[in-house]
Amino acid sequence: MTNCAKPSANCAKRLVNSMSVSNDAKPGVNSYSLRDIDAVLSAFEEGRLTPAQAFSLFREMGPQFEAPPGQGQDAESSNASRLREALNELDSLIGLHSVKRLVREILAFVQIQKKRARQQLATEHLVLHMIFKGNPGTGKTTVARIMGKIFRETGVLERGHLIEVERADLVGEYIGHTAQKTREQIRKALGGILFIDEAYSLARGGEKDFGKEAIDTLVKSMEDYRDRFILILAGYSEEMNYFIQTNPGIRSRFPIHIDFPDYLPDELIQIAELMLKKREYKLDPWARNHLYTILTKHASNLDHNAGNARFVRNIIERAIRRQAVRLVDKENPTREELMLIRREDIGEGL
Amino acid sequence: MRRCIVLGKPNAGKTLFVLHFAEFLHAKEVTIKFQEPVAAPRKGTGVDPEARTGSAACSLDPVSGSDPGAHGRNPGAGFGPSTSEHFKTYKIQDAVRDLTGPRPHTTRCLQSVVLELPAGKGKKTVELIDTSGLTDGIHQDAEIRRAMSQTLSSVRAAHIILHIIDASKAGKKGAVEAMGDVDYQVAAFAQMRGGYCILANKIDLPGARDGVKKIRDEFPGHIVIPISALYKEGFKEVKAFVLREL
Numbered sequence A: 001m002t003n004c005a006k007p008s009a010n011c012a013k014r015l016v017n018s019m020s021v022s023n024d025a026k027p028g029v030n031s032y033s034l035r036d037i038d039a040v041l042s043a044f045e046e047g048r049l050t051p052a053q054a055f056s057l058f059r060e061m062g063p064q065f066e067a068p069p070g071q072g073q074d075a076e077s078s079n080a081s082r083l084r085e086a087l088n089e090l091d092s093l094i095g096l097h098s099v100k101r102l103v104r105e106i107l108a109f110v111q112i113q114k115k116r117a118r119q120q121l122a123t124e125h126l127v128l129h130m131i132f133k134g135n136p137g138t139g140k141t142t143v144a145r146i147m148g149k150i151f152r153e154t155g156v157l158e159r160g161h162l163i164e165v166e167r168a169d170l171v172g173e174y175i176g177h178t179a180q181k182t183r184e185q186i187r188k189a190l191g192g193i194l195f196i197d198e199a200y201s202l203a204r205g206g207e208k209d210f211g212k213e214a215i216d217t218l219v220k221s222m223e224d225y226r227d228r229f230i231l232i233l234a235g236y237s238e239e240m241n242y243f244i245q246t247n248p249g250i251r252s253r254f255p256i257h258i259d260f261p262d263y264l265p266d267e268l269i270q271i272a273e274l275m276l277k278k279r280e281y282k283l284d285p286w287a288r289n290h291l292y293t294i295l296t297k298h299a300s301n302l303d304h305n306a307g308n309a310r311f312v313r314n315i316i317e318r319a320i321r322r323q324a325v326r327l328v329d330k331e332n333p334t335r336e337e338l339m340l341i342r343r344e345d346i347g348e349g350l
Numbered sequence B: 001m002r003r004c005i006v007l008g009k010p011n012a013g014k015t016l017f018v019l020h021f022a023e024f025l026h027a028k029e030v031t032i033k034f035q036e037p038v039a040a041p042r043k044g045t046g047v048d049p050e051a052r053t054g055s056a057a058c059s060l061d062p063v064s065g066s067d068p069g070a071h072g073r074n075p076g077a078g079f080g081p082s083t084s085e086h087f088k089t090y091k092i093q094d095a096v097r098d099l100t101g102p103r104p105h106t107t108r109c110l111q112s113v114v115l116e117l118p119a120g121k122g123k124k125t126v127e128l129i130d131t132s133g134l135t136d137g138i139h140q141d142a143e144i145r146r147a148m149s150q151t152l153s154s155v156r157a158a159h160i161i162l163h164i165i166d167a168s169k170a171g172k173k174g175a176v177e178a179m180g181d182v183d184y185q186v187a188a189f190a191q192m193r194g195g196y197c198i199l200a201n202k203i204d205l206p207g208a209r210d211g212v213k214k215i216r217d218e219f220p221g222h223i224v225i226p227i228s229a230l231y232k233e234g235f236k237e238v239k240a241f242v243l244r245e246l
């Protein structure tokens, strides 16, 4: 370790240089390990650094959040258990097999990069901005929210929360307004995920449209706040493909693309039953059969609404209201009756 | 649980703020967790391992020898092998008497309390961590350096940073409390992290108004909340800030 008789900015610099994994390592997710922080603290305790210099070294190491030292083990094991919880939540989603596989691949990649960093091996810079393609109601937001938790527990994101926005939240009414609105949303998302639904709509209207200003602001923030948030652009497949093709700046910055296929009628029935179970209701066999018919018919229409979990949720919620109307005048409904959804509650779809 | 660290120069009023803020949130008593550095230093440090024995009190007691270590000592837990933690419950006014004082470096280890903040229908809890004051220069006392080192290491693990600056002495050159290098570096460090605000303290004292203005000028782009830790002024704003960051 560099020895500095007198503390100075120079000495602090030398100390940092002697600590970094390699000279070209950038202060990012993995370039510094805890050992380096220990080195700063030791140097400080030995009286070779002022508190101000220690802070300036911390700053050079990047904003990476750390679990409190010592509580280490506790924190680590509760991180691990919360990670398991998030993965269980992912697994409990119906269908979405390819999505689940991809999430696990990303997780494995993140974890191995961390282990490599600990062994002082070269690491890839983690770029985790993503494009989600699929129809509405195919689980994009649900998956993004779970990913936030996974990234939080693996230390990639500080908070892992999800800020969900759409064009209207980003685009303003006059010059400069858009940049301001977009930056505000980014600020809220720092430490977590900024999820932009129907992101392709930012490119509608061409050059003069303020949507372009929003895109530029987003791209700039991705540089300015590297590693501090993850941006997910979501929307219909075709529109997103077109959007990516016509915005090369976007294409090069989003290495991960995930397709969310429509659900099959069987999957939709399972989703319906899951939603009902969570609310402590259940379908009687006639109702189940009827719902299946509606979903199959709907799927064969092949419109954007096919295979849609939101469609299912709407049917379920309306059925719950209709059941209430059916039972409200009944003297003493039994527990079973209060739980059961019948065919007539389902009605004819929406 | 989210961790909120309170830091700043010695005598800025950190401890008084923590205790009165707890009282402001309707706590009548506080249980303080003391995490003190144990003699055995981190590997590679040149500090004399005999320099400090485990039984010493964590705060320089301004009044008498009431040793906060007397209750429920729990060696080995807490910050890895180099700290030991113990708990003590105080009435707020007793804690103010025992743990705050006009001399710098009254607080010599991490002292945390758990607070409940109302959030919607429910409550959110936060660990508020009082720390040892940070000096501009290198302190000649190894024990105090070790205490400050705890402040440094816990700041990286904190979700929220409350940086207290003594507004009544902000511009007084030479005073330990005066704004200095370390304040600027803390602000620069916190800037890239978020969850940070400056509490301009002691606004009840003469000259503090100018001090607040000076702090605002020196730290543009940062949130500055004027407070009096003594009279609990500005605490509503602090509470709102903390809630927003939880």
Ligand SMILES: Nc1nc2c(ncn2[C@@H]2O[C@H](COP(=O)(O)OP(=O)(O)OP(=O)(O)O)[C@@H](O)[C@H]2O)c(=O)[nH]1
Binding pocket: B009, B010, B011, B012, B013, B014, B015, B016, B017, B099, B100, B101, B102, B103, B104, B105, B106, B107, B108, B131, B132, B133, B134, B201, B202, B203, B204, B205, B227, B228, B229, B230, B231
């Ligand atoms: N008038 C006035 N005095 C204050 C205020 N806040 C703190 N003090 C006084 O300032 C002195 C230092 O307060 P502490 O809370 O011990 O300060 P600290 O930052 O914890 O100091 P160290 O632990 O020594 O670093 C005490 O005498 C307090 O009573 C305030 O808002 N107004």
Ligand SMILES: Nc1ncnc2c1ncn2[C@@H]1O[C@H](COP(=O)(O)OP(=O)(O)OP(=O)(O)O)[C@@H](O)[C@H]1O
Binding pocket: A092, A093, A094, A095, A096, A135, A136, A137, A138, A139, A140, A141, A142, A143, A271, A274, A309, A310, A313
């Ligand atoms: N695969 C799934 N398994 C179980 N529940 C699901 C699944 N996909 C969606 N849901 C549930 O369906 C409801 C509606 O889902 P929906 O897909 O609208 O949410 P979303 O993720 O915001 O959709 P998107 O962002 O794709 O429009 C949510 O309550 C969600 O929990």
Ligand SMILES: [Mg+2]
Binding pocket: B010, B011, B100, B101, B102, B103, B104, B105, B106, B107
């Ligand atoms: Mg003091």
Ligand SMILES: [Mg+2]
Binding pocket: B014, B015, B016, B099, B100, B106, B107, B130, B131
């Ligand atoms: Mg104190």
